[in-house]
Each structure stands twice: as C-alpha cells, then as structure tokens.
Amino acid sequence: MSSLLLYLDPGSGSVIVQALIAAFLGAGVFFKSIKLWASQFFGNKTKDEE
Amino acid sequence: MSSGLYSQLTEKRRLIAHEEVQDPRSSPDPVAARILKPSVIPVITYPASWSFRMLQAAAVLTLDIQLKAIEKGMVLKDASAYNIQFAGPNPIFIDTLSFEQWSEGNPWFAYGQFCRHFLAPLALMSYGDVSLHTLWSAYPDGIPLPVATQLLPLKARFSMGLYLHLFLHASQLNATPRGGAKTAKKFSKQELTNLANHLKAIVKKLKPAATPSNWIEYYENDVEQAYQVKKREVISGWLKEQQPGKVLDVGANRGQYSYMAAETAACVIAAEADPTCVDAMWLDMREKKVDRILPICFNAANPEPGIGWMNEERSSVLERIGADSVLALAVTHHLAITYAIPFHRQAEFFFRLGKEAFVEFIPKPDPKVQLLLKTHRNPFDSYSRETFVAAFEKLFDVRRSAVLSDSGRELFWLVRKPGV
Structure with a gap:
C-alpha cells in the first residue's frame, strides 16, 4: 500500500484542499455580505470591515 | 509582455x-x-x-x-x-x-x-x-x-x-x-x-517566535564606549583607504559596522548567526531604505552547505559570498573558544572568503574571553597574540595594526599573500 502512495500525483491532494478552501472562503464572503445587508437593513451603522 | x-x-x-x-x-x-x-x-x-x-x-x-x-x-x-x-x-x-x-x-x-x-x-x-x-x-x-x-x-x-x-x-x-x-x-x-x-x-x-537573544542589545549594554569610539575611528579610516567594492561583515550583530562599510562599498553582506539580530537589521535597513546591505543568517562555524543533487543543485553559502574585504570584528575568540577552531584554521577560512580582511584579536585577560572560559574549557593552551599572528602571517601580509582597548584588543589589516 505504501509503495502505491509513491506513485500518486503529489499535487492532487492540494487541489482537493484548494477546492474545499475555495468553497469555504466563498461561503465566508456570502455570510459577510448577508451580515452587512442585515446590519444596514436594521439601520445599524456599518462597521468598517477589517 | x-x-x-x-x-x-x-x-x-x-x-x-x-x-x-x-x-x-x-x-x-x-x-x-x-x-x-x-x-x-x-x-x-x-x-x-x-x-x-x-x-x-x-x-x-x-x-x-x-x-x-x-x-x-x-x-x-x-x-x-x-x-x-x-x-x-x-x-x-x-x-x-x-x-x-x-x-x-x-x-x-x-x-x-x-x-x-x-x-x-x-x-x-x-x-x-x-x-x-x-x-x-x-x-x-x-x-x-x-x-x-x-x-x-x-x-x-x-x-x-x-x-x-x-x-x-x-x-x-x-x-x-x-x-x-x-x-x-x-x-x-x-x-x-x-x-x-x-x-x-x-x-x-504571523509574528516571529520570541526566542531569547543574547546579542540583540549587546552593543548598547555590554561594550565599553571608549573602545567602540576608537574601533569605529580605525575601521572608518582603513575602509576609506581600502575602497572595497564588496564587503562581508562576519558576526555583524545589528550591522553597526556594515553601515560604516556601506559608506564606501557598493555591496555589503551583513552575516550574523543570531536570527533575531538579522530580523532586526533587516527591518532597520528597510526603514532607512539602505539598499546596499544584505543581511543574512550565517553561522561561521557551520555555514549553509551545498544541497540537492550531488550537493551541487544549490551551492554552499561559502561559494556565493566571497568579498574584496572581510570584517571579522570580535569573532575570532568565539571561534577559538566556543567552537575550538584553532587560529590557523580560522586564517584559512578568512583567506577563502576575501582578498583582504580586518581581523580583531581579543587577548586572554580580556573580560569577554574570561567569560567564555568560565563555561568552556580552554581548547588549546596556545591562545595568545603570538600564535594568532603566526597563524595569520602564513597566509596574509599584515598591512596595518592598531590597538583598540586597554585590555589589548587589536585589529589587523590583512592582505592575501601573493602566490599562496
């Protein structure tokens, strides 16, 4: 089994993680924009984003 | 394009x-x-x-x-x-x-x-x-x-x-x-x-780990003022006379003498073993927009080796940092006592690195040498000005020398002997 691992493309795992993180960051941006919208909708002053 | x-x-x-x-x-x-x-x-x-x-x-x-x-x-x-x-x-x-x-x-x-x-x-x-x-x-x-x-x-x-x-x-x-x-x-x-x-x-x-450093405030706290003044004066005069294009400062600390060398030399490598000092130097140089000095982490007793295929894929640091002039200020006693490297091997090292060198000798009674000897056994009995000069004179001619302190610290301007 371990000898099989040597033949795996070392980049493929990085691509999987990149996809997960891209989705995660996308979700982050999505929730941030909802938060921003909600705070504006309810008349709060918008805080500066970091 | x-x-x-x-x-x-x-x-x-x-x-x-x-x-x-x-x-x-x-x-x-x-x-x-x-x-x-x-x-x-x-x-x-x-x-x-x-x-x-x-x-x-x-x-x-x-x-x-x-x-x-x-x-x-x-x-x-x-x-x-x-x-x-x-x-x-x-x-x-x-x-x-x-x-x-x-x-x-x-x-x-x-x-x-x-x-x-x-x-x-x-x-x-x-x-x-x-x-x-x-x-x-x-x-x-x-x-x-x-x-x-x-x-x-x-x-x-x-x-x-x-x-x-x-x-x-x-x-x-x-x-x-x-x-x-x-x-x-x-x-x-x-x-x-x-x-x-x-x-x-x-x-x-990310911030650098807070690693304790003995060297970061060394010059402010631990070095006598009169000696520093005299040393600066001698080195500044010699550098003006020498006019080196490229200088390697071994044991640069915070770059005190690298800055001085950069007044005449177009390129100065400030080599220092303590990474906290290198970080501090780098920040300082960025702030002051000094573009002639390159700070690097460098341990003279264990320089970065050649790595990769045949050990040649990336060459060793010694192959990359040769200079016209090497500054070895207050380092030879560390090499001799802490790392047990005899003076004749140190002479070979500086000979390899530069055509000329300013090398400082620190005599045995000096408090800093005594401090080192407290924690290190004297590796060779013959730690003296005579053995120091004899070792370096095998490879270098002494162009000038100057006594820097009452304790007998002395700086030598060495020039590679032709044909060695």
Missing part, C-alpha cells in the same frame, strides 16, 4: 528586469526561441539564510505577483522560495519564466508548493523557533506538510488559516479525487484571488 504585467512589476522593482539578446541562434541549445539576459543580483542567497521577516516578505511578494498575474489572466506556475532574491533588503522575483496563461477552471497548481516553501516554515518560525530557517538544508523543496504539522504545537491548529492550509492540507495529501477529472471542481478567477488574499492575510499576521 504585451499584457503590461512585465512593465508594471519591473517599474516597482518587484520583478527582475531583462533584455532580450538578439539572436537565439547564438545559443548552444538548438531549440531556443528567445534568449533573455536578466540584470545581475550582486549576492545570491537561499531561504536557509533568511530570517523570519525576510521569508515573510518573500511570501508576500510571491502572492502580490500572483494577484497581479491573475488580474491579467495569468498565474504563477510555481511558487518556489528560490524564485526570490534579495537586492539589499528588498525581495525581488527573478524567475521571468514562471508566468503562464491561466486556463479557465484550473486551480492554482503551485498552491501546494507555496504552503511547503512559505507557510509551513513561517508557521514553524512563528510557533516554534526563529532558528528553524536551518530546516531548509534538510528539506530543499520546502518543509513537507506532514513534517511541519507534526512539529507544530497544538495551538497552531486553532489558527483557522493554519488549520486549513497546513493541517487539513496535510491530511488530504494522499487523497485521490473522487469521480475523476470530469467532475473535478472548476475554479473561477474570483476564487483564485480569494485564495491568494487569504494566504496573504495569514502570512502577514
């Missing part, structure tokens, strides 16, 4: 400039299409010699260039730390051939390499110890993520960024993509931008 990326990056001195040499047929390689001649970097350094903040600056530059490239529909096809060099304290990207057109939907294939070359060593130097730049000698292609995550303490997992890009990443390295290439995720330009921005934010947030 036509995208304007080249001119944008070279104007800000972020990418190395090159000229196109006229005739590709002059190349020994028959398939050469174009020949590019890059401008010359005075000293080549590798990440094994960079302090935390230098590697951090190199990482930020790599990401900035990736972001600029994405804007123009390109990507960096590799994210190697060796693609960065330092011109003085400023990082510059030297691999003009790293840019390639991005095909819609592709991930950033250099992402894994970026994490090995930048994020993992930075995390280790932040959560572990600042001296871990030395790991590069063992891992020429960056720190493997499973190794880095084993070494990092538990609290590093609680940093969201490090968890995602190092720990989660390491756990997925041997995973195979489900469903094959057809169902693989398509990446958008925005996602690549988000990824680079996220990495940049994580890298910028």
Whole structure:
C-alpha cells in the first residue's frame, strides 16, 4: 500500500484542499455580505470591515 | 509582455528586469526561441539564510505577483522560495519564466508548493523557533506538510488559516479525487484571488517566535564606549583607504559596522548567526531604505552547505559570498573558544572568503574571553597574540595594526599573500 502512495500525483491532494478552501472562503464572503445587508437593513451603522 | 504585467512589476522593482539578446541562434541549445539576459543580483542567497521577516516578505511578494498575474489572466506556475532574491533588503522575483496563461477552471497548481516553501516554515518560525530557517538544508523543496504539522504545537491548529492550509492540507495529501477529472471542481478567477488574499492575510499576521537573544542589545549594554569610539575611528579610516567594492561583515550583530562599510562599498553582506539580530537589521535597513546591505543568517562555524543533487543543485553559502574585504570584528575568540577552531584554521577560512580582511584579536585577560572560559574549557593552551599572528602571517601580509582597548584588543589589516 505504501509503495502505491509513491506513485500518486503529489499535487492532487492540494487541489482537493484548494477546492474545499475555495468553497469555504466563498461561503465566508456570502455570510459577510448577508451580515452587512442585515446590519444596514436594521439601520445599524456599518462597521468598517477589517 | 504585451499584457503590461512585465512593465508594471519591473517599474516597482518587484520583478527582475531583462533584455532580450538578439539572436537565439547564438545559443548552444538548438531549440531556443528567445534568449533573455536578466540584470545581475550582486549576492545570491537561499531561504536557509533568511530570517523570519525576510521569508515573510518573500511570501508576500510571491502572492502580490500572483494577484497581479491573475488580474491579467495569468498565474504563477510555481511558487518556489528560490524564485526570490534579495537586492539589499528588498525581495525581488527573478524567475521571468514562471508566468503562464491561466486556463479557465484550473486551480492554482503551485498552491501546494507555496504552503511547503512559505507557510509551513513561517508557521514553524512563528510557533516554534526563529532558528528553524536551518530546516531548509534538510528539506530543499520546502518543509513537507506532514513534517511541519507534526512539529507544530497544538495551538497552531486553532489558527483557522493554519488549520486549513497546513493541517487539513496535510491530511488530504494522499487523497485521490473522487469521480475523476470530469467532475473535478472548476475554479473561477474570483476564487483564485480569494485564495491568494487569504494566504496573504495569514502570512502577514504571523509574528516571529520570541526566542531569547543574547546579542540583540549587546552593543548598547555590554561594550565599553571608549573602545567602540576608537574601533569605529580605525575601521572608518582603513575602509576609506581600502575602497572595497564588496564587503562581508562576519558576526555583524545589528550591522553597526556594515553601515560604516556601506559608506564606501557598493555591496555589503551583513552575516550574523543570531536570527533575531538579522530580523532586526533587516527591518532597520528597510526603514532607512539602505539598499546596499544584505543581511543574512550565517553561522561561521557551520555555514549553509551545498544541497540537492550531488550537493551541487544549490551551492554552499561559502561559494556565493566571497568579498574584496572581510570584517571579522570580535569573532575570532568565539571561534577559538566556543567552537575550538584553532587560529590557523580560522586564517584559512578568512583567506577563502576575501582578498583582504580586518581581523580583531581579543587577548586572554580580556573580560569577554574570561567569560567564555568560565563555561568552556580552554581548547588549546596556545591562545595568545603570538600564535594568532603566526597563524595569520602564513597566509596574509599584515598591512596595518592598531590597538583598540586597554585590555589589548587589536585589529589587523590583512592582505592575501601573493602566490599562496
């Protein structure tokens, strides 16, 4: 089994993680924009984003 | 070239400039299409010699260039730390051939390499110890993520960024993509931008580990004033007379004498073993916009070796830092007592590094030597001015000498003997 691992493309795992993180960051941006919208909708002053 | 990326990056001195040499047929390689001649970097350094903040600056530059490239529909096809060099304290990207057109939907294939070359060593130097730049000698292609995550303490997992890009990443390295290439995720330009921005934010947030340093305030607290004044006066006079083009300051501390050398020399390498001092020097030089001095981490008793294939893929630091003039100020007693290196071997070392050298001798009764002798057994009985001079005179002629302190500290201006 371990000898099989040597033949795996070392980049493929990085691509999987990149996809997960891209989705995660996308979700982050999505929730941030909802938060921003909600705070504006309810008349709060918008805080500066970091 | 036509995208304007080249001119944008070279104007800000972020990418190395090159000229196109006229005739590709002059190349020994028959398939050469174009020949590019890059401008010359005075000293080549590798990440094994960079302090935390230098590697951090190199990482930020790599990401900035990736972001600029994405804007123009390109990507960096590799994210190697060796693609960065330092011109003085400023990082510059030297691999003009790293840019390639991005095909819609592709991930950033250099992402894994970026994490090995930048994020993992930075995390280790932040959560572990600042001296871990030395790991590069063992891992020429960056720190493997499973190794880095084993070494990092538990609290590093609680940093969201490090968890995602190092720990989660390491756990997925041997995973195979489900469903094959057809169902693989398509990446958008925005996602690549988000990824680079996220990495940049994580890298910028990391701070160097607080490693105790004996040397950071050494000159302020531990060195007698009259001696310093005299020493500065002698060295300044000799440098003006010598007019060296390139100076190597061994044991530079905070660069006190490197700054002095930079008044006459076009290029000064400030080599110092304590990475905290190197970091402080680098910050200081960036702030003062001193572009003639390059600070590096350098342990004279164990210089960065040649690594990779045949030990020649990346040459040893000694092959890269030769100079017209070497400053060895208050270092020979450390080499002799702490590292048990006799004076004749030290003479060979400085002979190899420079055509001329200013070497300081610290006599045995001097308080600093006595301090060293408290914790180290005297490795050789013959620690004296006579053995020192005899050892160096085998390889060098003494052009001048000057006594610097009441304790008998003495500086020698040595010139390589012709024909040795």
